[in-house]
Amino acid sequence: MPFGRRIAREKKTITAMMAIYCRDHHPGPKGLCVECVSLLDYAHRRLDTCPFQEEKPACNLCEVHCYSALMRERVREVMRYSGPRMLWPHPILSLGHILDKLRPAPQLKKATRGQTNKTPSDTTPE
Numbered sequence: 001m002p003f004g005r006r007i008a009r010e011k012k013t014i015t016a017m018m019a020i021y022c023r024d025h026h027p028g029p030k031g032l033c034v035e036c037v038s039l040l041d042y043a044h045r046r047l048d049t050c051p052f053q054e055e056k057p058a059c060n061l062c063e064v065h066c067y068s069a070l071m072r073e074r075v076r077e078v079m080r081y082s083g084p085r086m087l088w089p090h091p092i093l094s095l096g097h098i099l100d101k102l103r104p105a106p107q108l109k110k111a112t113r114g115q116t117n118k119t120p121s122d123t124t125p126e
């Protein structure tokens, strides 16, 4: 399934945030540690299956809540740390992320509601 600019940008944003977080919390060989690779892969898969795609709201405003509680907390921790550190190295991604939070969340159409991967324990990141 081809992805649009919105999802591609979100993937770049979370990838950049994970790189900042991992660099400062898990020093080691170049690149992300195994734990952060796993978290990034999870976040990318959420984006791949996000029912809103190009209309995607900020995840904290979303009515679907497709993240597990544990993963939500982990991604929120990454965003809390890396968000303020994004502006200098990634000003465009940073601005896009801020604007996304100001945009009202769309309603999920009934036709697409059944296509999500929501589970009862699922919740959403920032």
Ligand code: SF4
Pocket (backbone or CB within 6 Å): 046, 047, 050, 051, 052, 056, 057, 058, 059, 062, 063, 064, 065, 066, 067, 123, 124, 125
């Ligand atoms: S929480 Fe909502 S907006 Fe975020 S990826 Fe999941 S379904 Fe999409």
Ligand SMILES: [Zn+2]
Pocket (backbone or CB within 6 Å): 021, 022, 023, 025, 026, 032, 033, 034, 035, 036, 037
């Ligand atoms: Zn790491």
